Amino acid sequence: MINITFPDGNVRQYEAGVTGLDIAKSISHGLAKKVLSAKVNGEVWDATRPITEDATVQLLTWDDKDGKATFWHSSAHLMAEALEAIYPGVKFGTGPSTDGGFYYDVDPGEHTISSDDFPKIEQKMLELARQKNEYIRKPISIDEAISFYQEKGDEYKLELLEKRKEEGAEITLYEQGDFTDLCRGPHVPDTGYIKAIKITKVAGAYWQGDENRQQMTRVYGITFPKQKELTEYEKMIEEAKQRDHRKLGSELELFMFSDRVGQGLPMWLPKGNQLRDRLMNFLRVEQEKRGYQLVTTPHIGKKDLYVTSGHWEKYGEDSFHPIKTPKEGEEFLLKPMNCPHHCEIFGHRPHSYRDLPLRIAEFGTVYRYEQSGELHGLSRVRGFTQDDAHIFCTQDQLKDEFLNVLDLTKTVLSKMGFEDFTAQISLRDPNKPEKYIGSDENWNNAERAIIEATAEAGMKTTTELGEAAFYGPKLDFMVKDALGRSWQLGTIQVDYNLPDRFELEYIGSDNQAHRPVMIHRAPFGSMERFISILIEHTGGKFPLWLAPEQYTILPISDRFNDYAAEIEQELAKYDIRGTVDDRSEKVGRKIRDAEVKKVPFMLIVGEKEAETGAVSVRKQGDGDVGSMSVAEFAKYFQEHLD
């Protein structure tokens, strides 16, 4: 008998060789049906793999991240089986699960796989799934595996095996139906668990992620244990499509692109620009409260500036090429970032430690050469405005400055209606100290400052080792939107590099020169990217204070246009902005148009209202809320202003 310890600490005894599935059966029949895999001593195993020694065991279901991963990984194998049946001779790269399904990289040989083929693949997968073929785990020697793939003629798998051979790793094959795959597992017990299947997209992907190597065809899919879950997934996708910021951006006339101006160069239309301005003003006020000083710097700078900063060497390829003065041939770069300019500002006169921390902020527009395939609506563009600031401070001030920035960022995000966010802390890779510049002492100090500050600010955090920049540790804000999607927004980065390169100094209380630390931070990240996320988060129904039009007055007929104009003037006194829809249309029509434009309040005025000096209020999405005086509406409005 062996002892099995459960996550809640309970210990039960089983025969040696018991499987996760057996254990589930011993608990309840319902659980047994749901178990996909089992975490045995921290490692995810097949639910059907025998456990021979004492172990801690956690049974994994669809509700566990690892359970889903098992399910989707098994689905990748199922898809591979289907692909092999449909496209004979197809070769396989790797086929893992992802956060939202799975993919398989394949070399289809002379075939091409396009979205037209998806129904065919889905059908085949369903057919194979219904056969309830077991996933059979087969540990074999590496040489056996190599000869298996030599016979099959799959050079990709052979390459993977060669690598494993060097590492001396153990090899397992998994077999289901007529398909065998090199895989360390684990898998669900049989293909019958997979009930609902959707092939979602097909795309190119480089073999081993190396752009110099063979381009594979990556087929993406998602599967579910129940049809209903697939239906819900499709609904969510549909909702995301409706909220797509590119679609809403043009429907609500917020921004546009023009081929003639150039790709990735957004132009803000009046309504979008108002939104952008309001966001910037809001941040200006919050920054002022926290001791920031605004500066403005030019859009270009001498190439030498970026040679000094090191950006030319590191990112020259990703910048627009230098522009030259016509006569002297002096080289200038469109600025790809604001920090070198800000370093110059700091260095333009001597500083005392009493000046620190010095917080220099700028809504700085920068230009970066992004590869054409990278561009995407407002979220990835070639010209954008950062809500940038650089804080120059002493080592001792780091933690307080972090707290200051955390407070600012939290204020900003909650004001925007983002309630769910985490701080992702990126630290050094302890095994690769050569990757980083700056002293150990400084790094330790900075990392400690970040960890302590986030703890003190009561933030949810995750920590990533090896994700730090070469010049310092950083913290990124990960935000969940209304559809549960995760985005990286603001960022805070400690920098030991630039102060060195620009030889920045301050005179300490000891009358000696010292090097300040620099913090880069941007709560929004960039206005463009932030607004794209805000649009999708709100579905275009912006918080009242941001709405380009807060109300629109809908006169019942032309006869009340004058009254409507009076109301408009009246409301302006309350700082409430809006328009009058004086077209000779029926109210039904005016309401519909206002609803589509997502105007928060519709004020309907006709005979009754004109007589009593009232407005009939309708709330976007909610409908009629009744009649009230203008003063009452102003009050009602204030209550809805966050």
Added chain:
RNA sequence: GCCAGCAUAGCUCAGUUGGCCAGAGCAGCUGAUUUGUAAUCAGCGGGUCGGGGGUUCGAAUCCCUCUGCUGGCUCCA
């Protein structure tokens, strides 16, 4: 940049295996209508079918190329 796909009126889309002057709805304009909580009616205008080149008696339709867009990959200071 790479792979795959797409590009027809301001927008959303039809356009059969290449074959008469390229269509619809919405939007726009003009007129009528004066309207009570999600689309009033009628008429009119609008497209070198993304640009260029080619194949063909004939191209929106087939081929090449450029531009842009979409989905991924790689990248992201």
